[in-house]
Structure formats: C-alpha cells, structure tokens
Amino acid sequence: MPPERGGAAHQAPRFDDHIDVDTAMTARDVLGVVVRCVAYIRPHWRLFLLKFALMLGTFVPLLVAPWPAKILVDHVVLEHPLTDSAVRFPPFFMPFLGAVEGMDPAGLLLATLALALVLVVLFGAGVAETRENTAFLAQGEDTATQSENMISAGWSLAGGLWGLADLLCNIRLVQRVTDSFRTHLFRRLLRLPMTTLDDQRIGDGIYRTMYDAPAVQGICFDITLTPVVSVLLAVVSVYVMEYSFGHIVPELIWLAIVTMPVALLLTAPLAGLARRTSQASRGSGSATTNRIEEGTAHVAAVQSHGAEERERADFADASRESFRRHRHVVAVDIAINLCSGIALLVLGVRAFVVVTDQIVLGELLPGDLLVVLGLFGAVAAASITLGRLWVDLQKNAAGVRRVFFFIDLPGDGARGGGGPGGGRPRRRRQHEWGGE
Numbered sequence: 373m374p375p376e377r378g379g380a381a382h383q384a385p386r387f388d389d390h391i392d393v394d395t396a397m398t399a400r401d402v403l404g405v406v407v408r409c410v411a412y413i414r415p416h417w418r419l420f421l422l423k424f425a426l427m428l429g430t431f432v433p434l435l436v437a438p439w440p441a442k443i444l445v446d447h448v449v450l451e452h453p454l455t456d457s458a459v460r461f462p463p464f465f466m467p468f469l470g471a472v473e474g475m476d477p478a479g480l481l482l483a484t485l486a487l488a489l490v491l492v493v494l495f496g497a498g499v500a501e502t503r504e505n506t507a508f509l510a511q512g513e514d515t516a517t518q519s520e521n522m523i524s525a526g527w528s529l530a531g532g533l534w535g536l537a538d539l540l541c542n543i544r545l546v547q548r549v550t551d552s553f554r555t556h557l558f559r560r561l562l563r564l565p566m567t568t569l570d571d572q573r574i575g576d577g578i579y580r581t582m583y584d585a586p587a588v589q590g591i592c593f594d595i596t597l598t599p600v601v602s603v604l605l606a607v608v609s610v611y612v613m614e615y616s617f618g619h620i621v622p623e624l625i626w627l628a629i630v631t632m633p634v635a636l637l638l639t640a641p642l643a644g645l646a647r648r649t650s651q652a653s654r655g656s657g658s659a660t661t662n663r664i665e666e667g668t669a670h671v672a673a674v675q676s677h678g679a680e681e682r683e684r685a686d687f688a689d690a691s692r693e694s695f696r697r698h699r700h701v702v703a704v705d706i707a708i709n710l711c712s713g714i715a716l717l718v719l720g721v722r723a724f725v726v727v728t729d730q731i732v733l734g735e736l737l738p739g740d741l742l743v744v745l746g747l748f749g750a751v752a753a754a755s756i757t758l759g760r761l762w763v764d765l766q767k768n769a770a771g772v773r774r775v776f777f778f779i780d781l782p783g784d785g786a787r788g789g790g791g792p793g794g795g796r797p798r799r800r801r802q803h804e805w806g807g808e
Contacts, residue, residue: 395651395773402647402769408776409591412552419545420596426538427601430529433495434605435612438746439465440484440491445739448481452737459616459740496531519771522586523550546589553588553775557581560779568781575662580774584654587771594765599758606632606754609747617744620735624744627723628751631716635759638711646704647766653697654771660690701767712759716752723748 397405413420439461446452454469461469472483525546528538561577614625663686727744730736 395655397647397651397769397773399643401773402765405769405772405776406591406595406765409588409595409772412549412588413592413596415552416545416548419541419548423538423541423545424597424600426534426541427529427597428604429534430495430538431605431608432534433491433530434746434750435462435608436465437488437491438743440488441742441746442737442739443480443484445742446737447739448477448484450738451477457737457740458620458735459737459743460619462612462615492532494532495534519583519586522589523547525589549589549592550586554581554585557585557775557779560781564778564781575664576658577778579654579658579661580778583657584771584774587768588775590768591765591772594761594768599761602754602758602761606751606758609750609754613744613747613751617740621726621730623726624723624748627719627726628748631719631751631755632758634715634719635712635755636762638715639708639759639763642704642708642711643763643766646701646708646763647770649697649700649704650767650770651773653694653701654774656690656694656697660687660694663687663690708760708763712756716755720748720752 442459443454446457447454454473468483468487472480475483523546524543526539526543528535528542530538558581561581610625610628613628618625663683723744724741727736727741731738731741
C-alpha cells in the first residue's frame with residue numbers, strides 16, 4: 373500500500389480495500405469534501421431557511437425562562453419590590469413587567485405562572501441542553517447502526533409545539549439531503565464496470581451506500597446552520613448578560629466571552645485523531661459487511677465443503693475488529709468532552725463564585741443566580757457545540773470521502789461524478805482524496 377501523507381505513523385489500516393487504498397486526509401482534503409457537499413444543500417434551500425427560522429425561535433426559552441424564575445424567588449417568595457432589583461431586566465421582558473406593575477405578591481405569582489405555562493406549551497420546560505430533545509431509535513455501539521439514526525435524525529433546542537415543528541422539519545430535511553446523496557451514489561454504482569465492483573467487494577458498496585452516505589447531512593448542518601446558530605446564541609446571551617449585569621459584575625462578561633475560544637483551542641488539536649479513527653472504523657465496518665455478503669452469496673458452497681466454522685470464525689474476527697475500531701472513536705469523543713467540559717466547568721465555577729460573592733455583599737438578589745446560570749449555560753452549550761464543529765466535520769468527512777471516491781470513479785461511457793444530478797463530467801485520479 374502506498375504511504376499516506378503524514379508519514380508511516382499515520383498510515384490507515386487497509387482492511388478489505390483493494391481500490392480505495394489511499395484513505396488519509398488532510399485538513400485541505402476535508403475542506404474539499406465540505407465544498408462539494410454544498411451542492412446537496414441547494415435543492416432544499418427552502419427547508420434550510422425554515423429550519424434556520426425555527427432554530428432562531430428556540431432562543432426564546434433559553435433567554436426568557438430564567439427571568440420568571442428570578443421573579444418567583446426575589447419578588448414573590450422574598451417579596452422584594454420590582455424596583456429594588458439592581459439588575460436591569462432585558463428589553464424583551466419589559467412588556468411583561470409593565471403588565472404586572474403594582475401587583476401584590478399573590479397577583480405577581482399568578483401572572484408569572486401564566487407566563488411560565490405559555491412557555492411550557494410553546495417551547496417546553498424551559499432552559500434545556502443543546503440537542504436535548506431528540507428523535508432517535510435505539511442503536512448499537514458501531515458506526516453502521518448509528519448511521520441508521522442519522523438517516524432520520526431529529527433534534528431541537530426546544531420542546532413544546534415549537535420544538536415539535538422544529539424536530540419534524542429537521543427530520544424531513546435530513547431525509548431529503550441523504551436521499552439525494554444516496555441516489556447520486558447509486559446511479560454512479562450502476563455505471564461502474566463489474567470488475568471494479570468485484571475488486572472492491574459488493575459488501576463494501578453496500579456499506580458506503582447504507583452507512584457512509586448519511587454522513588453528508590452532518591456536514592450540511594455543520595457548515596450552515598450549526599455555526600451560525602451557535603454564534604448567534606452566544607452573542608445574544610452575552611449581550612443580555614452585559615445589559616443586565618455588566619454594570620455590577622463586569623468579570624462575569626469576560627468569563628462568558630472566553631468560553632468559546634477556550635472550547636476551540638482545547639478541541640482543535642484532536643481533529644486529526646478523530647478523522648483517522650473514524651476512517652478506520654468505517655473501513656473495518658465495510659470488511660464486516662463483506663463477510664456477511666460473501667457468506668450469504670456462497671452459503672451453498674460453504675456448507676458443501678463443511679467450512680461453516682471457518683466462515684463463522686472469519687465473521688467473528690471481522691466483527692470484533694469493527695467494534696474495537698469503534699471503541700477508538702468513542703475514546704476520542706470522551707477525550708474531547710473531557711477537555712472542553714473540564715475547562716468550561718472551571719469557568720462556570722468561577723462565574724458562580726463571582727455572583728454569589730455579590731449576593732453576599734447585597735449587590736445582587738438570590739434570584740439573579742438563576743438568571744446567570746441560565747444565560748451562562750446557554751453560552752457554554754453554544755461554545756461546546758462550536759468547539760466540536762471542526763472535530764465532527766472530520767468524522768463525517770471520512771464517510772463522505774468514501775462515497776465521493778466511488779462517485780468519481782470512471783464508469784461505463786467514461787462519465788464523471790459531477791453533482792447530485794450528474795452534471796458536467798468530472799475526472800479524478802483514484803488517489804485524489806487522500807493521495808500524493
């Protein structure tokens with residue numbers, strides 16, 4: 373096997389690959405894959421705009437929900453007048469304050485509970501973790517079965533009626549993008565010479581169509597909606613914190629601002645490792661699928677020669693290797709979560725100490741801590757999502773590269789891969805996506 377870029381130390385396992393033998397990718401190759409994926413977004417731009425609008429609407433519970441909690445603690449339970457709060461309420465909350473001005477604690481309680489009920493019906497329970505509301509089926513601990521969930525992936529930052537609409541839109545969008553990519557790949561496979569398909573094994577083609585192709589939707593989200601929404605959520609949350617607390621606790625604002633660069637700095641060095649482990653996991657998964665396909669196709673010959681035990685042992689070895697490679701992917705994910713989580717936890721603890729000190733000094737009220745925790749949590753969640761963005765791109769790009777490799781192979785009639793609809797012929801060397 374020809375050496376990969378980056379030296380022998382980073383040489384990827386070959387597994388059953390006989391044509392796609394140069395699988396190493398650099399950051400430039402990843403960017404090339406990302407650019408090509410943009411073509412699969414264009415046919416569904418209306419759904420993308422609708423999804424973007426629905427995601428913007430999910431900011432409401434993240435930004436609004438902490439304030440009713442503050443009112444219940446400070447102005448209902450502790451019975452402080454609304455005018456006693458040194459914290460400035462944000463502009464979007466002023467209409468509610470105007471409506472409840474002059475109410476006694478009992479009336480304020482009923483009005484606040486009514487607002488909370490509206491938030492629950494429309495947006496769910498309130499402050500939620502990123503992607504907490506999901507629609508996934510049970511899955512195994514391997515790339516193949518987890519890819520099945522990616523075909524109809526559904527998630528939303530909100531619950532309630534708005535979150536349901538957001539989730540359904542997400543499912544429809546993911547299905548359409550994945551279907552376009554799979555259709556393009558299948559059309560190319562139909563035009564490939566039988567010798568090419570036989571050299572690379574039928575099971576490998578099945579794996580790339582069934583389990584590698586769904587990775588395209590992850591890239592389409594990661595280059596469009598995810599970064600924009602994460603940055604907007606962080607900026608809006610920091611603005612609200614600065615507006616309400618900046619004149620009292622300026623250190624709190626700086627702690628919120630540095631969360632995003634800290635998350636990026638701690639996760640970026642692991643991008644290459646994530647890319648290589650994902651590629652190895654997918655290659656081992658293809659080898660396992662090959663064993664299944666070959667055993668099924670030649671079951672009569674295997675039984676007639678009494679080779680069932682050998683066939684069973686070969687499949688067990690391939691399956692064991694596939695799970696071992698996937699455990700490497702899980703280990704990298706754990707390392708990424710630990711690096712970013714511990715750093716942000718330190719910043720969060722510091723923010724907690726700063727706010728509680730001001731509460732002890734009488735500058736802030738106890739309910740202000742709930743607001744800070746909600747807003748700081750929104751910034752931290754956006755920072756973690758953005759920090760993982762480049763790493764997640766590596767893993768998805770490894771799968772999409774395997775699909776593009778087959779799309780770019782010269783088929784009968786020498787037609788190239790082109791875009792989703794065929795398009796203009798494109799000729800590529802077989803080693804282009806990881807080659808010399």
